[in-house]
Amino acid sequence: MGKSVFRTARGVAGVAVVLVVAFAASVSSVRAIPVFARKYHTSCQTCHTAFPNLTPFGEAFRLNGYRFPAGSDVDVSKDHPVVLGAEGYKKLWPKAVWPGEMPGLPPVAMVVENEIAYDKAEGTTSFDGLAGELAVLTGGTFGEHASFYGEVEFAREDGEVSTAMERINVQFRPLASPVLQIKVGSFEPGLLLVSNHRRLTDHRYFLLGMPVGNNEWAAEPYQQGVEVFGVVAHRLLYTAGLVEGSGNVTNNAKDYYARVAYKFGGLRFDGTVPEGGSSPPAANPKPWAEKSLRVSAFVYEGSPLLSETSTTLQTDPGCTTLPCDVVPIDTTVSQNDPFRIYGGDAIWNFDDLMVDVGFSERTDRRPFLGNPADTDVKTKNRYVEVDWVAYPWLIPAARWESFEVGGDKTERISMTVNALIRANVKGFLAADQIKTSGTSFETEEVVGGVVLGF
Amino acid sequence: MTITRIAAAGFALMALASVARAGEIKGTVKAVGARDSADAVVYVDTIAGKTFPAPAKHAECDQKDLLFVPHVLAVEVGTTVDFKNSDTVLHNVFTPDKCADKFNLGSWPQGQIRSFTFKKPCAATLLCNVHPEMEGFVVAVPTPYFAVTDASGAYAIHDVPDGTYTVKVWHPKLKEASREVAVSGSTTADFELHR
Numbered sequence: 001m002g003k004s005v006f007r008t009a010r011g012v013a014g015v016a017v018v019l020v021v022a023f024a025a026s027v028s029s030v031r032a033i034p035v036f037a038r039k040y041h042t043s044c045q046t047c048h049t050a051f052p053n054l055t056p057f058g059e060a061f062r063l064n065g066y067r068f069p070a071g072s073d074v075d076v077s078k079d080h081p082v083v084l085g086a087e088g089y090k091k092l093w094p095k096a097v098w099p100g101e102m103p104g105l106p107p108v109a110m111v112v113e114n115e116i117a118y119d120k121a122e123g124t125t126s127f128d129g130l131a132g133e134l135a136v137l138t139g140g141t142f143g144e145h146a147s148f149y150g151e152v153e154f155a156r157e158d159g160e161v162s163t164a165m166e167r168i169n170v171q172f173r174p175l176a177s178p179v180l181q182i183k184v185g186s187f188e189p190g191l192l193l194v195s196n197h198r199r200l201t202d203h204r205y206f207l208l209g210m211p212v213g214n215n216e217w218a219a220e221p222y223q224q225g226v227e228v229f230g231v232v233a234h235r236l237l238y239t240a241g242l243v244e245g246s247g248n249v250t251n252n253a254k255d256y257y258a259r260v261a262y263k264f265g266g267l268r269f270d271g272t273v274p275e276g277g278s279s280p281p282a283a284n285p286k287p288w289a290e291k292s293l294r295v296s297a298f299v300y301e302g303s304p305l306l307s308e309t310s311t312t313l314q315t316d317p318g319c320t321t322l323p324c325d326v327v328p329i330d331t332t333v334s335q336n337d338p339f340r341i342y343g344g345d346a347i348w349n350f351d352d353l354m355v356d357v358g359f360s361e362r363t364d365r366r367p368f369l370g371n372p373a374d375t376d377v378k379t380k381n382r383y384v385e386v387d388w389v390a391y392p393w394l395i396p397a398a399r400w401e402s403f404e405v406g407g408d409k410t411e412r413i414s415m416t417v418n419a420l421i422r423a424n425v426k427g428f429l430a431a432d433q434i435k436t437s438g439t440s441f442e443t444e445e446v447v448g449g450v451v452l453g454f
Numbered sequence: 455m456t457i458t459r460i461a462a463a464g465f466a467l468m469a470l471a472s473v474a475r476a477g478e479i480k481g482t483v484k485a486v487g488a489r490d491s492a493d494a495v496v497y498v499d500t501i502a503g504k505t506f507p508a509p510a511k512h513a514e515c516d517q518k519d520l521l522f523v524p525h526v527l528a529v530e531v532g533t534t535v536d537f538k539n540s541d542t543v544l545h546n547v548f549t550p551d552k553c554a555d556k557f558n559l560g561s562w563p564q565g566q567i568r569s570f571t572f573k574k575p576c577a578a579t580l581l582c583n584v585h586p587e588m589e590g591f592v593v594a595v596p597t598p599y600f601a602v603t604d605a606s607g608a609y610a611i612h613d614v615p616d617g618t619y620t621v622k623v624w625h626p627k628l629k630e631a632s633r634e635v636a637v638s639g640s641t642t643a644d645f646e647l648h649r
Contacts, residue, residue, distance in 0.1 A: 071487045071649050086589030087627075088579035091550040097586070176649075 033139045033149075034109035034424060034453040036066065041078045043423045044453070046287065050395045050418035050426055051453065053200045053387070055288045056349070060271030063231055064178045065147040065171045066139055069271020073141070080104040081143070100143055107140040115449035120442070129449065132156050144176040149187075167197070167222045178231040178270045186222040190229055190239040191259055191298040192345045194356055196220045200387050200397035202430030202447055203414040207343065207360050207381040212405055213367030214306045215337045216247030225254070234268040237261040237296075245304050250334075255302030266292025266349060288389050289351040297344035307334035308369050335372045339364040343381070352389040358382070380404040393420040411435045412444075424453045477637045479621060480610040481644040483603045488627055491607030493526040494647065495593045497600035498611070499620040499632070506598055508532025512569065515580070515590065517545040522580055522590025526626065528600045534571040535592055539564050546583045554578035554592070577624055593624055623647060 037044055044051050047058030054062065060069045067073040085099030115129030138150040150168040154161055169185030188195055188208075196204045197220065209218030225243030232238065238260050245255040263269050267290060309332045316325045343360025362379040366372055383401035390396060395418045402411045416430040429448045433441040479498075485491040513533050516523040518540040529535060539545045539562055547568070548558035553576030559568040561584060572578070572594035580590035593600075599619075601609040614637050621643055623631040628647035635643045 074487055074489055083587040083589075085586045086579075086581055088550060088581045088589050089586065091579065099586075 033137050034111070035107045035137060035139045036061075037424070038105070038109065039079045039103070039107065039140065040068070040076055042076075045392070045420075045423050049288045049387075049389055050200060050420055051424075051451075052198045053395075054198055056267040056290055056292070057271065057287055060267060060269060063229075063237065063269055064271055065141070065173055065181055066149065067141060067147070069178075079140075081141075100146075102142055103140045107138050109137045109454065111135045111137060111451060111453045113449065113451050115447055118446040120445060128157060129447075145173055147171045147173075164221075180228070180230045183227040183229065186224045187227060188220045189223055189225075189241050189243055189257055189300070190227060191219055191257060191300060191343070192358060193261060193294050193296050193347050194345060194358070194385075200395060200418060201385070201399050201414045201416045202428060203399075203412070203416075203432055205358075205383060205399075206401050206403040206410075206412070207358055207383060210362065210379060210381060210403060210405075211247065212339070212362065212364045212377055212379050213337070214308060214369045215304065215339060215364055215367045217302070217304075217339070218246050219300075223255070231268075231270040234270050234272055235263045237263070237269050239298075245302050247304075250305040250307065251302065252305070253303045255300065255304070257298060257300035259296055259298035261294060261296030264293045264295075266290035286352070286389075286392075290349050291351065292349045294347045294349075295344070296346070298342065300341040301339070303336050303338040305334055306337050306367070306369055307332060309333075333369045335366055335369060337364055337367045339367070354385075354387040356383075356385040356387075377406060394418070395420075408437045410437075411441070413441065421450070426451045476613045477616055477639045477641060478610055478612045479599075479614055479635060479637055479641050479643055480608075481642045483607040483609060483623055483625075483644070484646045485607065485625055485628055486646060487649040488625065488647075490605045491603055492605040493591075493626055494603040494607070494609070494628075494645075495526060495528045495595065495600060495624045496603065496609045496611065496645070497528065497593075497595040497622055497624075498597045498614065499622050500596040501617075501619065504597075506530065506596075509598070512536045514538060515547075515592065516540050517547070517582065517588070520585055520588060522582075522588060524590075524602070526591045526593060526602055528593045528595060528602050529572060530598045530600070531572060531575055531594045531596055533594065534569050536567045536569045538567045544584055545588075548581055548583060549578045550581070551576060551578045554594075591626055 047055055047061055049055055061067065068076050081101040081104050083101050085097055087099050089096040089099045112131060113133040115132055116125065116127055117129055118125045132155065134154045136152045139148065141147045148170045151166045153164045153166055167187050169183050169187045171181050171183045173181045188197060194205065196208050199205065208220050211217065223243040223246055225241055227239060227241035229239040240258045241256065243255050245251045267273065309330050311328045311330050313326050314329045316327045319325065339362060341360050341362040343358065345356060345358030347354060347356045360381040364377045365374050367377055368375065381403055383399055385397065385399035387395065387397040398415045400411065400413050402409055412432055412434045414430065414432045416428055419427045421427055427450050431446045432444050434444045435441040483491055483494040483496060485494060509530055509532065513527060513529045513535045515527050515535055516538045520541065527535065537547045537559060542564050544561050544563055546561040549556060553574050554572060557570050559570060562568055572592060574594065575596050576594045578592045580592060582588040599611050599614050601611045603609045616638050618634060618636045621633060621635045623645045625647050628649055631645045631647055635641060
């Protein structure tokens with residue numbers, strides 16, 4: 001029994017490795033939000049190193065519900081919101097509609113991605129990624145208590161255009177401070193300090209999407225649900241969420257997760273400055289540079305109902321007279337796979353250098369459809385990444401990561417050089433090397449491109 | 455005749471001396487967290503043992519281009535405010551605040567005026583039920599010594615007799631500030647308001 005399960009695990013692990021590599025190499029949607037540059041009349045570099053990677057100030061802006069921190073948003077915003085009811089109507093509620101506001105100008109921006117890819121295994125070079133993706137982005141605030149983010153993607157592949165509604169969410173904060181915020185809609189669950197949507201490398205993190213057996217769980221590009229998060233005592237970030245999960249047919253139980261993070265030194269999570277510190281971002285000639293350490297830990301659990309329908313040709317079960325016809329019969333196999341992931345990451349900022357390490361351990365109880373016995377398949381993820389702001393416009397990044405399931409281990413080294421041609425135009429050149437159990441590192445692909453946001 | 459001239463000269467000297475003693479409070483209000491530092495009302499609070507007659511002259515608040523003009527109107531308690539409609543559309547003025555008796559003056563067309571007398575100290579929010587986005591304020595203060603800041607936050611209250619007073623600052627969106635100010639001639643008092 002034990003050996004049989006192990007063989008099954010190894011077999012499916014191979015499939016999982018293929019899936020995870022395919023997932024990680026798929027369209028590399030990374031997002032900055034030029035809407036905010038327009039709203040505040042400020043450069044992308046106020047919040048980004050090379051977009052979409054965030055500076056400490058950009059992170060504080062995000063954690064404040066897309067607002068400048070410490071109550072200064074009204075001072076710096078160049079937008080004149082449309083008032084949808086004078087504040088005086090608060091005194092009349094419930095006899096009047098609670099007042100609100102919306103952005104004065106349509107908060108819409110676009111990002112165009114162009115890529116040329118060389119696939120070493122196939123020996124082919126593809127221009128399919130030139131003008132391969134257009135993202136329409138929105139983001140902003142509805143007064144002090146609500147904010148929003150939205151993203152619709154149009155991707156072109158082999159002459160076909162696909163449309164995807166990705167992260168679209170509204171955030172509420174009842175206290176007009178970052179202490180308590182509620183995000184509703186589609187979003188990437190806040191598990192790690194890093195995110196595929198804010199990465200510097202061309203390739204995605206294994207850790208945030210790792211199918212095991214038939215459970216194709218991934219934290220990104222988004223999950224649908226509710227997330228509560230906030231910053232307490234300036235430096236403690238907490239997150240808890242209830243989400244639909246991903247890659248599953250049915251998930252009545254829903255997935256749930258929690259994360260805590262703490263930041264030592266540097267600009268605080270809520271964007272406030274300690275006594276004697278420099279006030280960001282204008283007073284700091286290097287808005288990305290600080291000496292800080294961020295640590296975080298998370299746990300994620302779910303019990304999705306995995307399901308797969310296959311069609312086979314069988315003798316018509318309703319047949320009463322010979323000869324019987326052979327007809328296609330659909331057979332659906334389904335079972336729950338209770339699973340748990342725990343992990344964490346740490347980011348050490350030392351001026352122009354950023355070192356990020358992360359890990360996760362995952363246990364799946366029944367991830368293989370057709371094998372309802374408890375198998376407890378263990379999965380491990382590890383990564384180390386180094387980013388370096390060599391010049392304000394030149395930011396190389398390198399990451400080693402591993403994904404191990406059922407004794408099979410996949411390792412990858414991703415290297416990307418990002419060059420800001422302008423603050424809103426980024427060129428990049430990326431290469432990766434991948435290694436599976438029993439093989440040595442081999443170059444998978446080389447990708448170069450230009451991303452333009454406006 | 456000579457006695458009359460001497461008496462007149464004496465009164466004139468007394469009047470001059472009185473003017474010389476009247477100082478001013480000036481300075482800047484910094485409104486942290488507001489779009490600019492305009493519309494803060496700086497005023498001398500109730501002075502013990504001193505009362506002031508209600509001004510006979512009416513103040514005016516216009517409704518023009520779907521705005522209350524001025525956005526913040528400061529008046530002395532007892533002042534009657536004339537609310538005018540300069541727009542071609544119908545306007546209404548009402549307040550949800552008890553200190554102004556939650557008045558509702560109804561709706562009236564262009565060119566007409568309706569009035570209300572502010573009998574108590576009050577920061578009354580003005581609303582128009584025809585245009586929910588419109589908002590203005592009448593701030594009725596207990597003394598005739600008050601001023602409204604400009605966009606830079608500057609203000610000046612003239613003809614304040616020398617003495618020590620409680621000076622308060624009210625703002626539509628920020629927390630009120632208050633401090634003792636010893637007035638001697640031209641006196642500077644700066645304030646900072648926060649959310």
